[in-house]
Amino acid sequence: MMDITNNKLDTALIDSTIDFVKQTLAHAEGGHDWWHVYRVWKLSKTIAHGENEANMLVVELGALLHDIADAKFHDGDETIGSKLASDFLKSKQVEKDIIDRVLNIIQNISFKNSFESSTTQSIELNIVQDADRLDAMGAIGVARTFNYGGFKNREIYNPNIKPETFLTKEAYKNSITPTINHFYEKLLLLKDKMTTSTGKQLAIQRHRFMETYLKEFFDEWNGKR
Secondary structure (H helix, E strand, O other), rough: OOOHHHHHHHHHHOOOOOOHHHHHOOOOOOOOOHHHHHHHHHHHOOOOOOOOOOOOHHHHHHHOOOOOOOHHHHOOOHHHHHHHHHHHHHHOOOOHHHHHHHHHHHHHOHHHHHHOOOOOOOHHHHHHHHHHHHOOOOHHHHHHHHHHHHOOOOOOOOOOOOOOOOOOOOHHOOOOOOHHHHHHHHHHHHHHOOOOHHHHHHHHHHHHHHHHHHHHHHHHHHHOO
């Protein structure tokens, strides 16, 4: 039987988390703002329905708090997000086990961490990570990529600068290549990094869209259209 009391408490916690995230990210860059979090949260719930044994409270809190303080907007400090999330959840008297599992998502979700071996995987991390990666793909992924490139004042494309193959986390973090290169350095690699069955299915169409977009981009760049 469902515990109605706990369900009401969880709903109140999710609502207060949404308010906290909206307030914290009120002035965030457009590709990493509340609406990015909103989309990842919604996708995480969709993906979770196809997975067994996922703790939905951990999934929802992890999705809502995963980008509360992205390191690239905080001088590379990868500890701020975890601290903000931990302090918030403790203030809401969330049990330690839930907090630890949410922090595991925040600390390990980033693509840059895929350059390092990890033993911290969980079904909840897999779900939120797939949702976050899906939001970097497809039409929204294209929009977010150029939004961030403009935010950093990067070239759209430069045929003299080839995409890089990163071997380390630091090399990836320090890259300043043109925006189009980012498709080859990250976005087109995401389809094969999905870990959930639903994530894998959803990634197929988004991947195809990016391939179609790039073909059109280069046709226009080279004066074929």
